[in-house]
Amino acid sequence: MSAATTPPGAGRPGLTPPSDAAAPVRHPDAPAPGELLGAHYDQCFGCGDSQPHGLHLAARAGEGVSVTAEFTVQPAHQGAPGLAHGGVLVSALDETLGSLSWLLRVIAVTGRLETDFVRPVPVGATLHLSARCTAVAGRKIYSSAEGRIGGPEGPVAVRADALFIEVKLDHFTANGRPEEIRAAMDDPDQVKVARAFEVNP
Numbered sequence: 001m002s003a004a005t006t007p008p009g010a011g012r013p014g015l016t017p018p019s020d021a022a023a024p025v026r027h028p029d030a031p032a033p034g035e036l037l038g039a040h041y042d043q044c045f046g047c048g049d050s051q052p053h054g055l056h057l058a059a060r061a062g063e064g065v066s067v068t069a070e071f072t073v074q075p076a077h078q079g080a081p082g083l084a085h086g087g088v089l090v091s092a093l094d095e096t097l098g099s100l101s102w103l104l105r106v107i108a109v110t111g112r113l114e115t116d117f118v119r120p121v122p123v124g125a126t127l128h129l130s131a132r133c134t135a136v137a138g139r140k141i142y143s144s145a146e147g148r149i150g151g152p153e154g155p156v157a158v159r160a161d162a163l164f165i166e167v168k169l170d171h172f173t174a175n176g177r178p179e180e181i182r183a184a185m186d187d188p189d190q191v192k193v194a195r196a197f198e199v200n201p
């Protein structure tokens with residue numbers, strides 16, 4: 001079977017949903033389609049507004065459990081002359097996939113992320129990303145994403161399949177460096193974001 005006809009995650013260890021997986025359910029309080037999601041943490045490398053070295057990726061809610069996002073490759077993101085570094089492109093995919101959490105209203109972290117690099121992405125290009133959740137099995141959240149260049153309907157440059165794992169807030173409070181955790185807990189806007197994800201007991 002060619003890559004073009006392979007279903008998302010098929011044949012990739014850990015990325016194929018089990019047979020008893022359920023279809024993802026959009027949370028009733030999820031942001032409306034078209035709504036900007038904003039940053040989950042202002043220092044986040046992927047989406048943080050206060051992170052000078054970051055991607056400043058802006059994601060919007062889509063229909064169902066899907067999102068779209070845009071990221072413009074800057075000179076600081078180069079791997080080869082005039083071309084984006086592959087790891088930066090993976091970060092953009094990871095961030096876009098992670099933002100599906102806003103629609104499910106669960107906190108989840110990346111367990112596995114497998115990427116195909118299909119076309120080189122030049123500096124200055126805008127990567128038009130889209131991601132959708134394909135299945136949920138207990139704490140395991142399966143999703144796929146792609147990034148196109150030259151416009152939202154342009155050729156695919158990168159694509160990925162992922163497994164995210166649902167975690168509780170203590171994943172961060174128990175593992176993060178204490179000074180950043182303290183600062184986050186003292187920031188009412190950050191506490192509000194954390195609460196927004198905490199609806200599922």
Ligand SMILES: CCCCCCCC/C=C\CCCCCCCC(=O)SCCNC(=O)CCNC(=O)[C@H](O)C(C)(C)COP(=O)(O)OP(=O)(O)OC[C@H]1O[C@@H](n2cnc3c(N)ncnc32)[C@H](O)[C@@H]1OP(=O)(O)O
Pocket residue numbers: 013014015040041094095098101107108109110111112138139140163165167169172173184185190191193194197
């Ligand atoms: C006021 C306080 C402020 C807090 C602010 C919070 C707000 C934040 C809001 C939103 C944040 C979102 C941030 C998104 C950022 C973008 C996404 C990232 O880049 S996240 C960073 C990269 N990822 C990691 O650092 C994970 C590191 N890994 C771990 O911590 C663990 O390994 C973890 C949690 C992923 C799993 O550990 P376990 O002990 O909880 O669970 P086990 O039992 O190992 O796995 C559960 C199931 O998943 C499968 N699984 C786990 N990892 C797998 C893998 N790599 N491949 C395949 N299967 C895997 C296992 O086989 C198991 O499956 P079976 O239930 O037995 O069927």
